[in-house]
Amino acid sequence: MGPSRGLAATRTATVTTSSTSTRHASVPRCASISSASYRPPHHQVLLLLVLLLIVSLSTGGVDAIIELPSFRKAVSNVTSALGREAVLDCAVDNLSPYKVAWLKVDTQTILTIHNHVITKNSRIGVSHSEQNVWHLHIKDVRESDEGWYMCQINTDPMKSQTGYLNVVVPPDILDYPTSADMVVDEGSNVSLKCIAKGSPEPSIIWKREDGELIRFSNGTEVSSATGPILNITNVKRDHMGPYLCIASNGVPPSVSKRIKLVVQFSPSVWIQYQLIGAYDGQQVTLECFSQAFPKSVNYWAKDNGDIIPHSTKYVPEIIEDGYKLHMKLKIRSLGAEDYGIYKCVSKNSLGDMEGSINVYNPNKFLQSGKRQQGYEDNIVAGSSKKVQEAHPKRYPNDTSRRISLEHEDIDLQSYYSDACCGHDDTSRLLHHFLPVLLVIILNNILHI
Template sequence: MKPLVSLSFMIAAFLSVFPNVLYANQPVISDISKDVVASVGEDVQFNCTVENVGRMSVSWAKRSVVLSMRNILSLSDPRYTITETRNDEAGSATYSLKITKIEASDMGPYECQVIVSATDKITKKLNLSIKHPPIISEERTPKSKLVTEGQNLEVSCHANGFPQPTIWWRREENAIMPAGGQTLPGPILRIKEVHRLDRGAYYCVADNGVGQPDERMVLIEVEFRPQISVLRPKVAQVLSHVAELECSVQGYPAPAVFWHRNGAKLHSNSRYEISNTASSHETTTSILRIASVTESDFGDYYCNATNKLGHADARLNLFQPVIPVPSSL
C-alpha cells in the first residue's frame, strides 16, 4: 500500500503544479472585442470567442460581479442579453454580451472568463468608455476666493467628463484678463501681485465636445486699504445757505467713514447731516450737509476712512466767496 500512496501523492502534486496537463487541447480566448467608446443611450455588444471550449463554463464579469454564465444571465437588468453561438465542428463558441441604452454607470472594464478549475481561469479584458458632457466639481472648485492686494492668487478648477475636458478661464462680460487677452488656458487661474482692479467674477469653462460646456463662477474678492477721492476739495458758499461737502471712499472690507473738524468727530444733528451711501465696486459716497452756513462753519473739514488694512483721510475746505461790490461813481 505504501507505494500506491506515494504514487497518488506524486500525481496529486504534479497536477497541482501543472493542472492543465489533463486537457489535450487547452481552451484559448482567441478573440475579444476591442475597447469601446460610446455615448449614453447607444447600444453596445462585446464578443468573446473561445477555442477548444468543450464543456468549459464561459462567463462575462464586470470587476468582481459575474454578469453571465454560458448563455444565462446572472442579473435582472432587461438591458442586458447574452448569446452563445457554438461551432461544434471547430470546437469553438462566441459569447456575445449586449447592453442596450447604455448609462453612465455601465462604464468600466469587462472581462471574459473561461473557468478551467476552481482555482484557475483564463481571462481577457476590454474597457467601455462612455462619452458624457463635462461637469465641474462643486466640491473641488471654490465659489469664491479672498486675497489681499499685492499677494499672489491661485485658484484650481476641476472637471470630469469623457473625453477629458479642456478647461480655461474668462472674466465676466469677457473683460480683459489680468495677464492680457480674454481667456486663460488651463485649470489653474494664477494672478501675480493682485490689484484691486482684478476683483470680480471669473468663470471656469470646461468643454469636451459632448453636449454643452459647463461653467462655474468664482468670485475673486480683493482686500485693500481705504482710498479717498474728492471731486471738489474747495467749496464756496455764502452765509445762511446750505453747503455740501462730499468724498468718495473705496476699500475692502468696507471702511468706516467719519467726518472731523478741529479734531472732533461730527455727528448728525440740527446743524449737520451725514449720509453714507454704498454703491458697486466697494465704493462709499459720504456727504456732510451743513443746514445754514454761519461764520464759524468756514474752515477745514476731514473725511476719514478706516478698515483693518489701514486708514486714509482727505481735507476739504469750506470758504466764503468774495463778492465784488461795484464801485460808486
C-alpha cells in the same frame, strides 16, 4: 361398414395430420430464404446514413453539406453617455442549428447564449429580431462597461466579431483641489485652480462673472482665459470679484463653479474739490470718494475731530458700490460758523485715511475793490459753466487744488494767469496773488 368407416376416419385423421405437419415444416424453410434478401425499413435508414457519412468524410465533413452561418455585417462600435442604455447588434444569416453568444473580451465573461442571459449582472439583456439580429443591451452604462464585446457563433471552428463600447462621461468639477473663495492682500500673487474629470478630458475656461476683462500684470486684458490654473500676479483691488471656471468636453451638460476673489486693502480717499467758496445763506454739498476692504466705517467730522451727525443743517449721505463709496455732506444755509475745514474719514481693520475740504467765504478771500471782471461775474451770477466733471469714473492721483464757488469751479492756474496778464504793475499782481497763496499754504499746513 364399421371397419371401413373407421379406416376412413383413420385416413382422414392421418391426412389431416400429415397436412398439418407439411404446413409447419414449410415455415422455417420460407424464413430461411427471406433472411438473406429482406431488410426492415430502419436498417435502410441506417445504411443511408452510413453512406452519407462516408461521402461527407471524403469531401470535408458535414459542414460541406449543411450551409454554415455567416455574419451579415460587422458589429458596429457604439458610444454611450454615462447612465444611458447601450445596444450592440450582431446580424447572422443561416444560423440554425447554431447559437449566438455575447462575451466581454477583457474579462472573458460569457454574457448571453441565444435567448438566455448567463451573467448575474442585472443590467445585461439580450433580444432577437426576425432579421436574425441579436441585440446585447447594457442598461445604466458605467465607466467599467467600456471595452470590447464579442459576438460568437459556436461553429467548428468558432466564428466571431467584436465591437467596442465607448462610454463618455460629462464633466464634473472636483471640490478638491479646486479653489474655494479666496481672501488675499493687495499686491500678493494668486493662483485659482479648477480641476475637472470626465471622458473625454474636459477643457477649462475662466471668465469674470461681472463681464469685466481679466487683467494681467503684463498689461494684457482678455475676456476669457484657458487652462486649469489662472495665475494673477501683483493682485489689485480691481481684480476683486467672482470668477467662473467652466468645464466642457462635448458631452452635455457643461458645468461651472463660482470662485470669489476678495482683495483686502486699507482705505484710500480722493477729493476732487478741496476749496469750496460760498456766500452766507447758500447751500453747499461736499463730496469725497473712498475705497476700502474690508468694509470701512465712514463719517464726516469738523477740523477739531467732532463727528457731524444728521441734522436739519447737515445732511450726510453715503452711496455704496462694492468696495467704492461716494460720501456727500449737504450744508444748508451757510453761516459764519460753518466756514472752515471739513474732514471725510474712512477706517477699517487695515488702517484709516481722511481727506479735508476747506469751505470759505469769497468776500473774505477776495477783498480787492478791483477784481477781475470775469471772475466777479462768475461769483455773482452763479454761471452753470463747468470747468471739470465732478464725478470721475476712477480715482486718479490728482493733487491739484481747485476753487468751487457754489455751482462754479475756478481753476487757480487760470485765475493766476488772468490776474497776471490783466495788470502791469507788481503791486496789483501781489494784491491778487497773495490771498490765494495764503489759503493754499494754510490748507497744506493743516494736512501735515
